[in-house]
Amino acid sequence: xxxxxxxxxxxxxxxAFLLAISITACxxxxxxxxxxxxxxxxAEDEIFNDIDKAKKIFYSLxxxxxxxxxxxxxxxxxxxxxxxxxxxxxxxxxxxxMALNLGIYTxxxxxxxLFDQTQTxxxxxxxxxKMAEGLDITDAIDEETMNRLKDNLNNREVVMxxxxxxxxxSSAYLKENERQDVASIxxxxxxxxxxxxxxxxxxxxxxxxxxxxxxxxEQKLSFNIVQRLLDDNKSKADGKPNVDIVNLINEMNxxxxxxxxxxxxxxxxxxxxxxxxxxxxxxxKTTVSVSPEDFKMLQASIRKLRTSFIQ
Amino acid sequence: MRKxxxxxxxxxxxxxxxxxxxxxxxxxxxxxCKLELIPYIHDxxxxxxxxxxxxxxxxxxxxxxxxxxxxxxxxxxxxxDIQFQIIDSYKNVLYDNTQHNKTRVWDFKLEASQQLKIAxxxxxxxxxxxxxxxxxxxxMFGVKQTTP
Numbered sequence: 001x002x003x004x005x006x007x008x009x010x011x012x013x014x015x016a017f018l019l020a021i022s023i024t025a026c027x028x029x030x031x032x033x034x035x036x037x038x039x040x041x042x043a044e045d046e047i048f049n050d051i052d053k054a055k056k057i058f059y060s061l062x063x064x065x066x067x068x069x070x071x072x073x074x075x076x077x078x079x080x081x082x083x084x085x086x087x088x089x090x091x092x093x094x095x096x097x098m099a100l101n102l103g104i105y106t107x108x109x110x111x112x113x114l115f116d117q118t119q120t121x122x123x124x125x126x127x128x129x130k131m132a133e134g135l136d137i138t139d140a141i142d143e144e145t146m147n148r149l150k151d152n153l154n155n156r157e158v159v160m161x162x163x164x165x166x167x168x169x170s171s172a173y174l175k176e177n178e179r180q181d182v183a184s185i186x187x188x189x190x191x192x193x194x195x196x197x198x199x200x201x202x203x204x205x206x207x208x209x210x211x212x213x214x215x216x217x218e219q220k221l222s223f224n225i226v227q228r229l230l231d232d233n234k235s236k237a238d239g240k241p242n243v244d245i246v247n248l249i250n251e252m253n254x255x256x257x258x259x260x261x262x263x264x265x266x267x268x269x270x271x272x273x274x275x276x277x278x279x280x281x282x283x284x285k286t287t288v289s290v291s292p293e294d295f296k297m298l299q300a301s302i303r304k305l306r307t308s309f310i311q
Numbered sequence: 312m313r314k315x316x317x318x319x320x321x322x323x324x325x326x327x328x329x330x331x332x333x334x335x336x337x338x339x340x341x342x343x344c345k346l347e348l349i350p351y352i353h354d355x356x357x358x359x360x361x362x363x364x365x366x367x368x369x370x371x372x373x374x375x376x377x378x379x380x381x382x383x384x385x386x387x388x389x390x391x392d393i394q395f396q397i398i399d400s401y402k403n404v405l406y407d408n409t410q411h412n413k414t415r416v417w418d419f420k421l422e423a424s425q426q427l428k429i430a431x432x433x434x435x436x437x438x439x440x441x442x443x444x445x446x447x448x449x450x451m452f453g454v455k456q457t458t459p
Contacts, residue, residue: 056360058450060372063355066454070375073456114456160352160456165341167355172337175357218424221373225426228371266425268401279379279418282405286376286423 059229061187061222064103065163067194068110074198074215078115082197083108084310086123089130091311096244099182100309102131102170103189110163111197118153125149125166132170135182140169181233181242188226188248189309195219196306199299207295216298217288220259226252251308258301261294263287336361339387340449347383347416351453358450362433364390364443370429370450379420381453384408384431387446391434398428 062070084104092098109124129141145166152158174183198216207213230252234245269284290298336359345353358370374380386393392413397406405427406417429450436444 056362056366056368058358058368058370060356060358060370060452062373062375065352066354066452069454069456070378073377157352164353164355168341168345168353168357171355172340172357172359176337215375218373218375221424221426225371225373264424266400266423268403269399269405269423269425271405271419279420280406282419282421282425284421284423284425286425 057232059225059232061191061225061229062194063164063167063187064107064190064194065110065160065167067107067191068114070215071111071194071198071201071212072114074212076198076201076212078111078117079197079201080112080117080120082200083112083120083124084193086127088310089127092131092134095135095182096185096248097309098131098134099185100189102128102135103186103191104193104306104309105131106163106167106186107190107193107197110160111194113156113159113163116154116156121153121159122146122149125163128166132166135170135174137170137173140173141166178237181236181245184229184233185244185248187229188252191219191222191226192302192306192309195302199302202299207290207292213295214288217262217290217295218264218286220262220264220288223255223259227256251305254301255298255305258294258298261297262290335387336447336449339385339447340451343387344383344385344449344451347385348381348451348453351379351381351418351455354452354454356452359447361445362386362390362431362448363445364433364435366433368431368448368450370431371426372429372452373424373426374421376421376423379418379455381416381418382429383416383451383453384429384448385415385451386433386448389444389446390448391436393448394432394434396430398430400426 084101088101089105092101105124105127109121109128112120112124125141125146129146132140145162149159149162152162170186171183174180174186195216198212202210202213202216205213230245230249234242234249236242264286266286267284269282272281272283274281337357340357340359344359360368362368382397384393384395393408393415394413395408396404397417397419398404406419408414408417411417431448431450433446433448
């Protein structure tokens with residue numbers, strides 16, 4: 001009798017376990033009929049030359065919050081028309097589109113909150129919540145988070161802390177559940193949204209002595225990180241290609257071509273310790289250059305990429 | 312039959328326990344390391360892993376000119392103080408915490424945007440133990456709002 005109960009209990013546990021595995025497998029939803037070739041996507045850069053694969057390697061992209069802060073500090077103005085429409089949330093039904101748009105809506109949310117757009121911040125937090133739930137990220141943005149946001153709308157520091165925490169919850173959940181590939185897609189979506197907002201704000205203005213344009217061109221440095229991040233996730237644990245990542249890499253090749261026309265050079269830095277403030281200054285000069293035509297090409301490739309992400 | 316079920320149960324428990332280990336890193340990063348960033352605002356990125364004594368990690372990131380950053384690198388109690396260096400693309404060591412009492416944080420501001428490498432090492436324990444200790448190591452970044 002006791003043995004029968006034990007076997008019955010084990011049966012239930014096994015069924016639940018196998019069900020969980022099959023759900024996870026279905027969720028990845030990868031199709032294999034698309035182009036799986038990767039051209040020379042990963043750039044060779046001085047700093048990456050001595051990567052030791054035996055070590056644990058992290059590639060860090062600017063988070064949606066940092067991206068929004070970088071744009072704002074370059075003198076950007078707020079334009080709600082540039083944000084991804086909230087009506088689009090209904091369109092995102094697979095892992096790839098939900099991950100990309102979790103990043104996109106989080107950048108939009110960060111951008112709106114930095115400009116004290118209170119109602120827009122709530123709406124975009126709701127949109128981010130929907131994307132996170134679609135990706136089965138539990139408790140990243142719960143009712144308590146929403147209430148805390150609503151109670152502190154007039155306190156920008158607290159709002160930024162809430163955004164930072166929700167993003168930490170999402171990325172930690174994905175990474176700790178062996179879904180680094182999805183975490184990297186979220187980051188890429190957020191980063192491209194920042195680029196899109198910035199390039200649209202530059203529009204037809206001259207790029208000479210334009211701080212925002214310089215910030216966009218400096219993103220070539222982060223693009224190198226994007227390449228490494230995606231390259232690291234292009235294969236699944238079983239060695240098969242991760243089609244979502246491979247397709248993303250292929251889609252980004254046009255952006256790579258555009259960034260290849262940009263030159264970024266940095267002089268050798270020196271560190272000056274400021275004993276009074278405790279903040280050290282890293283002194284160096286960075287020069288960015290691109291022709292106006294090539295900047296237009298960069299703008300066009302970013303617009304095209306972002307359009308494909310939000311469709 | 313009973314042995315087969317027991318085997319699957321052990322596998323399940325092992326998988327669950329492993330996930331709990333990672334979850335502790337999230338809690339460690341969120342509840343302990345993040346506090347080191349105050350008054351800076353955490354950027355929201357999550358970089359944490361379980362490392363063993365003697366192990367090393369590297370993080371690559373672009374930092375932007377005019378922005379002020381705080382980097383916090385923390386190890387859980389089981390580990391000795393974590394060592395870290397900030398290295399530029401010319402391979403110059405810009406900061407080495409072993410020269411600063413193995414402090415967990417460094418505040419810096421960049422005149423110009425550039426890629427930096429953060430090299431992290433979990434030093435081997437000086438005490439004799441049967442097995443090397445393992446624990447969570449978190450690398451976190453704080454940013455400050457700057458005006459145009």
